[in-house]
Amino acid sequence: MTPPPAPPNRLLLGFVLMLVAFNLRPALSTVGPLLHAIREGTGLSAAGAAVLTTLPVLCLGLACALTVTVIRRIGPDLGVLAGTLVIAAGLALRGFDGLVPLFAGTAVAATGIGLANVLMPALVKRDFPARVGFMTGLYTMMLCLGAAAGAGAAVPIEQAIGHGWAPALAVWALPAALAALAWAPFARKASAGASPAPNITRLLRDPLAWRVTAFMGLQSSLAYVLFGWLPLLLQDRGLSPLDAGLIASLTTLHQAPGALAVATLAARRRDQRGWVVAVLAVTLAAFLALAFGPDAVRLPAAGALGLGIGGCFALGLTLIVLRAADAASAAGLSAMAQGVGYAVACLGPLGFGLAHEATGGWGLSAALFAAITVCAGLAGLGAGRDRQVGA
Incomplete structure (x- = not known):
């Protein structure tokens, strides 16, 4: 099968991949620092808090089951775009104050993360075959930095906004949407050829x-x-x-x-x-x-x-x-x-x-x-x- 055409600017492609990777962890790392405020504001029990912190990991695993269908129908490039958009939507949903939007938004965002998580190694293998180690290390580093940024900035953002925990969680939809916008041109070009499932x-x-x-x-x-x-x-x-x-x-x-x-x-x-x-x-x-x-x-x-x-x-x-x-x-x-x-x-x-x-x-x-x-x-x-x- 003829491989998809190489992107015209590999350096730019790598940069946008890193931007996407950065947004694959804040949805997971921003809840913990704000958990005390969430429990005070909503009356969430300790058992509910345990479910809230476990839910993303379960959704990450369940999302992997969708990957084969996604690759078969739209290819890995558009799959990453779809995953990033789902992350942004889930993060935005958490901005609606209340437990239902919080749990639903967390599940939606984690599903998008799981989808993009699975597809990223395939893109590295295909687009950077001579530098798989460096590119894997680079995007893994960005995952870690995204997690650290989310954990470290969650409380300061809440204090700066001054309207409770919900807007502090929802604000992370903005960089996720920016990453989706930056990835969109590459998704269209890379998806011109069919992708084997x-x-x-x-x-x-x-x-x-x-x-x-x-x-x-x-x-x-x-x-x-x-x-x-x-x-x-x-x-x-x-x-x-x-x-x-x-x-x-x-x-x-x-x-x-x-x-x-x-x-x-x-x-x-x-x-x-x-x-x-x-x-x-x-x-x-x-x-x-x-x-x-x-x-x-x-x-x-x-x-x-x-x-x-x-x-x-x-x-x-x-x-x-x-x-x-x-x-x-x-x-x-x-x-x-x-x-x-x-x-x-x-x-x-x-x-x-x-x-x-x-x-x-x-x-x-x-x-x-x-x-x-x-x-x-x-x-x-x-x-x-x-x-x-x-x-």
């Missing part, structure tokens, strides 16, 4: 695809444990809520350079098993140092933890691209790895919290974190070998 059934019978999926899901589980529980763990160690938040923000900020470096360097090698061991070892050692180490190592451990977990995420996406033989396989493997992976990732923070509740301490929770890390390493050793799923 991935064969998910074949991937489900491929052991390598399952190893990539297991690594993606388990490393995502580690990340969601940190997102959900690191601030509380630090508060139990004597830090104030403000200081605990600053340490967590420091960890988040360090994910960006970790993602860029690991993806770029790991893709230069045919075998990524050494990188799997390295990033997981750094992640586990830094987490244990932050959870149980002396105060003197707190800041360097937080930075190292961010580098490690950012590297894990980037490596998961890089393995999707490298283990796929072509763009269609990359889209299918991305759908499988992220769809199943996010379902697995939900279990990590749940088990971590239940272990803490059962014991009142963090020892059993840390042991669970270590066990997930080891399992991710075993999956990654299989996924990191120089092999590919079939074209």
Whole structure:
């Protein structure tokens, strides 16, 4: 089949892809900082807050099931455009004050994120075949920066606007709409040729695809444990809520350079098993140092933890691209790895919290974190070998 024509300006294409990538996380990271204000303003219960924070992860996974249909009907380029527009619509919906718009907008935005998430590796594989590592690292870095921007700016924006939490959430629809507008010309040009749909059934019978999926899901589980529980763990160690938040923000900020470096360097090698061991070892050692180490190592451990977990995420996406033989396989493997992976990732923070509740301490929770890390390493050793799923 004749491949679609190359975009006339690859540098501009890369820039717009990064703009889209930046908007794939604020919808997820802006709710947490405003959760206290949301609960005060709406009477949302603790159980409702738990559902609100879990809902996006579930929608991310469910959205992956739509990917094959989207590719078959409109292609990956228009699929990314559609996903970005859905994100903007969901974010705007959250601006209507109330629990129904909040939950509905969150679900809609997460569905758009899931769709674009899956299609981005396929576009990198197709449009930047000689620089997949660098481009994967770059857009993963932008994902991390978008998450950090959303988390860090949510409260200041709420205070600046002065009309409650709803406008502070809805304002993020503006950069998402801008990203969709910037991507639209590339979507029209890149969609001129038909796009082959991935064969998910074949991937489900491929052991390598399952190893990539297991690594993606388990490393995502580690990340969601940190997102959900690191601030509380630090508060139990004597830090104030403000200081605990600053340490967590420091960890988040360090994910960006970790993602860029690991993806770029790991893709230069045919075998990524050494990188799997390295990033997981750094992640586990830094987490244990932050959870149980002396105060003197707190800041360097937080930075190292961010580098490690950012590297894990980037490596998961890089393995999707490298283990796929072509763009269609990359889209299918991305759908499988992220769809199943996010379902697995939900279990990590749940088990971590239940272990803490059962014991009142963090020892059993840390042991669970270590066990997930080891399992991710075993999956990654299989996924990191120089092999590919079939074209």
